[in-house]
Amino acid sequence: MVTEAPLPSGTTRRRVELRLHEPWFAWGARPTVVVDGVSQPAQWGSGTWALPDAGSVEFAVFGINRRWRFGAASVRVDAAAAAGAVIEYRAGALPFGPGTLVVRG
Template sequence: MDSTLPSGTTRRRVELRITRPLLTWFARPTVTINGVGQPAQWGVGTWAVPDGDTVIGVYCYNRVWRFGAASTTVAPADQGYEYRAGVLPLGPGSLRPQPAA
């Protein structure tokens, strides 16, 4: 008999490279997976995502406002993305697939 996976487990991970902008004014990044926010750090990290199409987003925030929001739908074949906020802490950011290595 096949056992089912425990709740919250996944076999799929997506790599995110979160690039720190020049002017952050003490901002920190947040990653959202299907609308659920999770704190993040600058640099490269991996995130567990559900199987199938998943909406993943990143934005920066400080104690006053949030900025640099970007989101995309992650297809099952995608492995990694790179996030970049704008040069100034205003306006949208970009979330693009990383080139295959």
């Protein structure tokens, strides 16, 4: 009996682009991306994330600096429907309050 080996990293067909827009008040803050409860440090700008073959995925983003956390936002997307989509994050207009996370495409 032969079992199929998993595909190597980077070969998944289901990917989503995540665009993180740096707020004017960033003051050295860095974004953190949380995918299904697992946080990953990120950088401002664009990046891609692999999606599972089925089910839904929750993306959450917030900015953090040495003193506080700001602009938290989250969105749940269906993995099959979101393949090739762009998720855009923007922090709020002020350094407190929620941000926005919008799925485009």
